[in-house]
Amino acid sequence: MMTDERIQILKKVGFWFIIGLICFYLLFPFYWAVNSSLKTEDQLMMMPATFVPRDPDTGAIDISLTNYKQLFNNDTFMRGILNSAIVATSTTVLSLMVGSFSAFALGKLRFKGKKLSLYVILSMTMFPQVTVLTGLYALIRQYNLGPRFSMIFSYMLFALPFTTWVLTSFFKDLPDEIMQSAQVDGATAFQTFRLILLPLTAPALVTTGLLTFIRAWNEYLFALTFTSFDAEARTVPVAIALFSGEVSRQEPAGAKMAAAVLVTLPIVGLVLYFQKKIVKGLTAGSVKG
Structure with missing residues (x-):
């Protein structure tokens, strides 16, 4: 019979073998993109x-490095990165601003219809994007709205419910005694929110903000539709998809792989920079004292 020590060794070997397989499965596509680029x-x-x-x-x-040199000399790609940065950053900032106000009200204030409002917000996250695309496009064309504003507006339709729902749970977990102490000291509800509660939810803001940014940065369907009448406003996913070869019917696979690597690097950098706050945001409320 096997001793307990050998069983423990086999368990550790099996555990790390599975971890290795998962890491290989997750990292190999990115490695292959770098290799191809x-x-x-x-x-x-x-x-x-x-x-x-x-x-x-x-x-x-x-x-x-030919593919990377071509990209940095490609005005369409560089303009796409700038457009994506403007759209994704604006969507993230506006979603966090509006979402944090809503989450504070839903998490800490008492009013009629609060539970119904939460369910309505949750139901909004269940609609597929394609179901509202046609109506939004007709609305945008009718009122002649700019493509960048159109993308920010449409992205917020899906980012705001997500941001509000997630942040509401964090505001709920904050002790009510904090608000009561602030009120005793003469602080208004807005001052309590801005100066006390909002800084305490920084990990949650970073986590939800990063997820919102990634979603807006990588979004393709709305960006392709809303920039069909203005090529100058195309975001980087659309620019990559529309890459063309130097000759007819040539597929610039190397350039697309290089573009995918360059587009992924800002996301990786943000995750590494905010990793401590992300971990705090993901684990907040998991342990009750």
Whole structure:
């Protein structure tokens, strides 16, 4: 019979083996995008495909930055990054501003219809985006709204319910004694919200804000529709999808992979920078004292 020590060793080996498989499954697509972005067109056509960039003739490792140079010289791609940054940042800031006010009211104030309001907000997150696309597009065309404003407005339709619902749970978890003490000291409800409660919910604001930013940064369907009449306002997902080759029927796979890597880097940087607050936001309220 196996000893307890051997059983524990086998459990640890199995555990780390599963962790390794999960990490490989999650990271391999990103690795393959980086690998493909560092290849020329001839290297991408090699059969079988290589796990590192290699010279087609000699087989030696040969890394090429041609795809990245093309992107930085591509005005359409650089303009798309700027448009995506404007739209995603505006959507995030406005969603957090409006959502935090709503969450404070729903989490801490008493009024009739509060529970019904929460259910209505939750139900709004269940509608598929495509169901409202046609109506929004007709509305935008009728009133001649700009494509950037249209994207921000449409993204907030889905970001606000999510932001409000998540932040409401955080405001609920804050002790009522904090508000009562502030009221005793003469603070108004708005002062209590702005100076005391809002700083305490910083981890939640970072977590929900980052998720909102990622969703707006990567959104494609609305961006493609609303920028169909203004190519200058195209965001980066649309710009990547519409990449064309130098000759007819050429698929610029290397350039698209390089663009995917560059577009992913800001998200990775934000997650690494705010990782401590994200962990606090995800675990807040998980332990009750």
